[in-house]
Amino acid sequence: MSENFGFTDEAETGNAMTYLQAISGALAAEMRRDDRVFVMGEDVGGQFGGAFKVTKPLVAEFGDRRVMNMPMTEMAFVGAGTGMALMGLRPVIEMQFADFISTAFDAIVQFAATTHYRWGAPVPWVIRAPADGGIRSGPFHSQNPESWFVHTPGLKVVVPSTVEDAWGLLVSAIRDENPVIYFESKPLYRRLTAAVTAEPAPVAIGMARLARPGEAVTVVTYGAMVHEALAAADSIGGDVVEVIDLRSVKPLDLDTVAVSVAKTGRLLIAHAANRLAGVGAEVAAFAAEELFTDLDAPVVRLGGADVPVPFSPPLEDAYRPDAGRIGAAVRELLEF
Amino acid sequence: MSENFGFTDEAETGNAMTYLQAISGALAAEMRRDDRVFVMGEDVGGQFGGAFKVTKPLVAEFGDRRVMNMPMTEMAFVGAGTGMALMGLRPVIEMQFADFISTAFDAIVQFAATTHYRWGAPVPWVIRAPADGGIRSGPFHSQNPESWFVHTPGLKVVVPSTVEDAWGLLVSAIRDENPVIYFESKPLYRRLTAAVTAEPAPVAIGMARLARPGEAVTVVTYGAMVHEALAAADSIGGDVVEVIDLRSVKPLDLDTVAVSVAKTGRLLIAHAANRLAGVGAEVAAFAAEELFTDLDAPVVRLGGADVPVPFSPPLEDAYRPDAGRIGAAVRELLEF
Amino acid sequence: MSDAVRRTILEWMIFTRVFDERLESLWKQGRGVGGTFNQRGHEAISVGAGMALGPDDVVAPLHRDVGCYLVRGMDPRRIMANQLGRETGVTGGRDANLHGCGDLSLNIIGFVSHLPQSLPVAVGAAMSFTYRSESRVAMNFVGDGSTNTGLFHESLNLAAVQRAPVVVVVENNQYAYSTPLAQQMAVEDLTARGAAHGVPAVAIDGNDADVVYETVGAFVEKARQGDGPALIVANTMRMRGHAIHDGYEYVPPELLEQWEQRDPVDRYARRLIEEGILEQAAVDAIRADAEATVADAVAYAESSAFPDPATLTDGVYADE
Amino acid sequence: MSDAVRRTILEWMIFTRVFDERLESLWKQGRGVGGTFNQRGHEAISVGAGMALGPDDVVAPLHRDVGCYLVRGMDPRRIMANQLGRETGVTGGRDANLHGCGDLSLNIIGFVSHLPQSLPVAVGAAMSFTYRSESRVAMNFVGDGSTNTGLFHESLNLAAVQRAPVVVVVENNQYAYSTPLAQQMAVEDLTARGAAHGVPAVAIDGNDADVVYETVGAFVEKARQGDGPALIVANTMRMRGHAIHDGYEYVPPELLEQWEQRDPVDRYARRLIEEGILEQAAVDAIRADAEATVADAVAYAESSAFPDPATLTDGVYADE
Numbered sequence A, B: 001m002s003e004n005f006g007f008t009d010e011a012e013t014g015n016a017m018t019y020l021q022a023i024s025g026a027l028a029a030e031m032r033r034d035d036r037v038f039v040m041g042e043d044v045g046g047q048f049g050g051a052f053k054v055t056k057p058l059v060a061e062f063g064d065r066r067v068m069n070m071p072m073t074e075m076a077f078v079g080a081g082t083g084m085a086l087m088g089l090r091p092v093i094e095m096q097f098a099d100f101i102s103t104a105f106d107a108i109v110q111f112a113a114t115t116h117y118r119w120g121a122p123v124p125w126v127i128r129a130p131a132d133g134g135i136r137s138g139p140f141h142s143q144n145p146e147s148w149f150v151h152t153p154g155l156k157v158v159v160p161s162t163v164e165d166a167w168g169l170l171v172s173a174i175r176d177e178n179p180v181i182y183f184e185s186k187p188l189y190r191r192l193t194a195a196v197t198a199e200p201a202p203v204a205i206g207m208a209r210l211a212r213p214g215e216a217v218t219v220v221t222y223g224a225m226v227h228e229a230l231a232a233a234d235s236i237g238g239d240v241v242e243v244i245d246l247r248s249v250k251p252l253d254l255d256t257v258a259v260s261v262a263k264t265g266r267l268l269i270a271h272a273a274n275r276l277a278g279v280g281a282e283v284a285a286f287a288a289e290e291l292f293t294d295l296d297a298p299v300v301r302l303g304g305a306d307v308p309v310p311f312s313p314p315l316e317d318a319y320r321p322d323a324g325r326i327g328a329a330v331r332e333l334l335e336f
Numbered sequence C, D: 001m002s003d004a005v006r007r008t009i010l011e012w013m014i015f016t017r018v019f020d021e022r023l024e025s026l027w028k029q030g031r032g033v034g035g036t037f038n039q040r041g042h043e044a045i046s047v048g049a050g051m052a053l054g055p056d057d058v059v060a061p062l063h064r065d066v067g068c069y070l071v072r073g074m075d076p077r078r079i080m081a082n083q084l085g086r087e088t089g090v091t092g093g094r095d096a097n098l099h100g101c102g103d104l105s106l107n108i109i110g111f112v113s114h115l116p117q118s119l120p121v122a123v124g125a126a127m128s129f130t131y132r133s134e135s136r137v138a139m140n141f142v143g144d145g146s147t148n149t150g151l152f153h154e155s156l157n158l159a160a161v162q163r164a165p166v167v168v169v170v171e172n173n174q175y176a177y178s179t180p181l182a183q184q185m186a187v188e189d190l191t192a193r194g195a196a197h198g199v200p201a202v203a204i205d206g207n208d209a210d211v212v213y214e215t216v217g218a219f220v221e222k223a224r225q226g227d228g229p230a231l232i233v234a235n236t237m238r239m240r241g242h243a244i245h246d247g248y249e250y251v252p253p254e255l256l257e258q259w260e261q262r263d264p265v266d267r268y269a270r271r272l273i274e275e276g277i278l279e280q281a282a283v284d285a286i287r288a289d290a291e292a293t294v295a296d297a298v299a300y301a302e303s304s305a306f307p308d309p310a311t312l313t314d315g316v317y318a319d320e
């Protein structure tokens, strides 16, 4: 169930834009630009505006027609989104929490993802899914399910980590002709802000971002974990750690990883999702295959433990990588 | 939809036991041994005995009570299986095709898989899922979805490749206290036979099998692909190629992989499932992390293409690794 | 119903029957690829319902609806070539038998195996018509087995609460694969499954093409007028196995004999002859025509190339 | 219903109310961990239905059923400690608030967030009773919102076709999170959702504990006698937000005022006093007792340790 823990409306943030406001803003901008764009999901409309209030600013401007409340039936409304997309509309479908995306699994992985390959019809929807944890929400409001969808042919999967990317990747996802899953990082919603003066530019899907240049170790990551990696890099200081923010986990921008590892010779991958068969496995496997001669040390992967995300603070903290653990692993890697 | 393509009853196989008969036999043996064991699924009972007739031999002996026909509602009957397992029974749940396991996704990954961790109650069911392709069944009757479940905490996942393992792993799966997904290889059902005289022994879950010893390259694989790897190894000849049959993809027996690679210094992984973020990625990532100093060459992964499994023979053949492609990749790897 | 419409319905039903018989014989001769689904018994539903749609309406037919694809303009050559995995097939060899035989230029949505995934998609198509204030209707077929699925209920509920212009036709053919109705469900009247969601529902004789056409047509027009969704339970019998390899020994022969008396194609031909709309000779000519066209489709399909393996990864994504 | 049973029902309803009020105050004071669910308004259902079960019956309660957990014997200390993520909580800090609060020794099945995943599990528990010829019944609660889900329908259908001894109680509290009934569904009478599957269904006043207890008890006994499943739609109102952080500004105040008149706890206390079963002083004493026990539970929970992070991976698998 969704408790909206801690995510009630907060005071305005002045000139700065939050990660959450960037999502709302991009939605509003695209809805203004294109009448085919609309949002649908549980509790997104009415006076409420969504469990995290992302769609609240849209209701007054766009009304019920374009902010559609759905019954709690994820499979049906993702399927309906596919039908609307096939008819040329551009649904942006909100999952109340990313954890509930599994409830719509077949509609995503069997129908929408395979349609263009099988009979050439594009399915241009976006699923927005509030993911990630660290905020004491327990096993069913903290999941990072991206790996299931990376393994599934026909989807694109993005995970913005900055305010600008939250905006720019959402715009690109909406304009994309394919089904795109857009994982939002709940822990960044109101904690991450940026001074944004002009409307952020679209961000091409499939291009990683050099989040911090460095010379000795490449840290590949995405989502909220980018900020942990940056903190770790700062704590180590200098130009030791290069941080690459994948931004898109399908397709993966492995060229950017390759260029970096060619320079550093050392690769660490970190994400909050289960380490086992996670996105980090794919990146590490790529390195084992294609960067063999560049690597001066074993690859290191940090990820969630192979357990349901636990609720209690000490357990959840033990579950997830963080700046401290990334820093320690980098230091160890430097000593190899 | 299930068409049972080509899998009608065939003539008896004399003294030899088929892979399919091993599954039926293990079910019957466990049902005789333990009244808590029963099978449930679509079309498993009555005069029909399942899309592949695996449960047909059981109907006469055990009747409706223990061979339960289910309506086409995978989510409900997997959930019901969980309830029955919680009450101490040992359901063996048949998916008509592994492809439909996604229809029961939440019941598996959210409920059954997490229950013991959260409140300590065991869920001792087995899901039998006829998987794999190569038999012209198209995108929805050819899938190999094991990677989704390897990434999911709380499950065990096995993929027998031999007649003896088909029997022995099923017995262990039924006796296991945890939810176990047992992926059957449809292409082996009636093609693979073995002279089995005594009842095969249980096979411990989580132990790989040395399918063929060799000195120069380790090929790690599982399921029907084991036979392609063996054929490739034979075509290369001598004791060049060591073939390891994982048998269990969760938990993974990485020790056996490590021992082999320590000897050979070369690792190739092959499976029919999508290469991208597949089980091979995890094995390759393990090698990149833990076997760095043992490796004399880049790791090589062969797997399905990142497309829905296509129907038409030339496309499907292009989709899957086979003995020819494994052999070629091994030869190339030997030249590194 | 005009004589012309009824004659057209008969033509398509005969065509569908001939097409299906040809599939059976191809597979018996070992000329098939993979498997295929039997259509026999479903002709009045697939053709009658398909004919009741307007040109801009959208349909998501299923695996027993060859008649509907044909009526809606899909070239039998393309359908046959798809059955045989050829590059000239609707899916270019990517999907099997009737799976994936969608074509937006014909307002046809292709299906996946996972039943009934087409249903919410049809509901969504209908929602898009409301969104754009278009005067169009969507239609979907589902089997009796699919009325047990959760997605059937979620979709009807969504259609009802959105007042989506969608007509859902249940092909109640007494079986889901080997499982008879009584082992699938404890309810006898499937219209109760409309009532559960506030969706008007009616049960009809699915072996009577006139009844199918008129009932579906009436609900299509209601939906077009803004009355929202409807559920039509068309009772029929699957006269062969589930798919081509199924010996259907689990179906009592008496049941088949009983339904054979009500064969939708023969019955309709007899009726039109009795009513003087056409003569036996005309029926024979329709059949001969159909046979020629189907033979041409087979020849076309068999002489078509298989897809080039180099195209394996083409088309996973749009716009690339 | 004996006076003793009714008195016990009142005691548990008051206890549930006090427990819930205490949760509210803890969270307001910032002493909560994560979030928690409001129970107010649901006391007659969770307590009345829970009381109607026999000792060996099995129940899968949900997030508004603190009353049921308590009635079925779960120690309030363990529940409170779970709310606060302590190792002494039911889940040892692994699951949040009431999630996962199952205990097979109490015949309670714990829930996951994904609604209504407990329902098929309860159906399966009931099927196991049939399998073993045990004279037991399973019960599950679901919300109005969950009656829209596919899994609700699949589960009722399965229960019906298996004649499983399971009683399903719908807590129809007018809202699914912020979404009122009229935006969730187009049907007004939820008993139609039983009829869709051949499951006997009845709608009752969910704010009247006597009615809940008697109706549920009657259907539980029928199920035990082999009559199969039943659906009970208990109408009530969620008197607070969906969860502790929800300001429920979307609920019209008039609606709340209206239902406030029918508060299940006050109403029941008044009734028992009027009927001479107990006096106001006794009610006050019950409340005082409850407050003491809840205060003890809070003290216990707050003084309990958090789980040791070294135990992170313990217990993923049974038998290891």
Ligand SMILES: Cc1ncc(C[n+]2csc(CCOP(=O)(O)OP(=O)(O)O)c2C)c(N)n1
Residues within 6 Å of the ligand: A001, A002, A042, A072, A074, A096, A100, A103, D064, D113, D114, D115, D116, D142, D143, D144, D145, D146, D147, D171, D173, D175, D176, D177, D238, D242
């Ligand atoms: C499958 C699923 N989707 C979304 C949610 C998020 N969610 C939690 S409770 C809730 C509303 C449930 O409404 P109802 O069934 O009426 O129960 P109530 O909370 O009113 O008691 C929603 C949408 C969920 N728990 N499960």
Ligand SMILES: Cc1ncc(C[n+]2csc(CCOP(=O)(O)OP(=O)(O)O)c2C)c(N)n1
Residues within 6 Å of the ligand: B001, B002, B042, B072, B074, B096, B100, B103, C064, C113, C114, C115, C116, C142, C143, C144, C145, C146, C147, C171, C173, C175, C176, C177, C238, C242
């Ligand atoms: C979700 C799902 N599970 C299982 C199957 C396998 N399957 C294919 S058709 C079928 C029976 C369908 O029965 P019904 O809906 O009555 O349609 P019919 O084939 O009788 O026309 C089954 C179980 C499937 N296609 N989808």
Ligand SMILES: [Mg+2]
Residues within 6 Å of the ligand: C143, C144, C145, C171, C172, C173, C174, C175, C176, C177
């Ligand atoms: Mg049927």
Ligand SMILES: [Mg+2]
Residues within 6 Å of the ligand: D143, D144, D145, D171, D172, D173, D174, D175, D176, D177
């Ligand atoms: Mg509710």
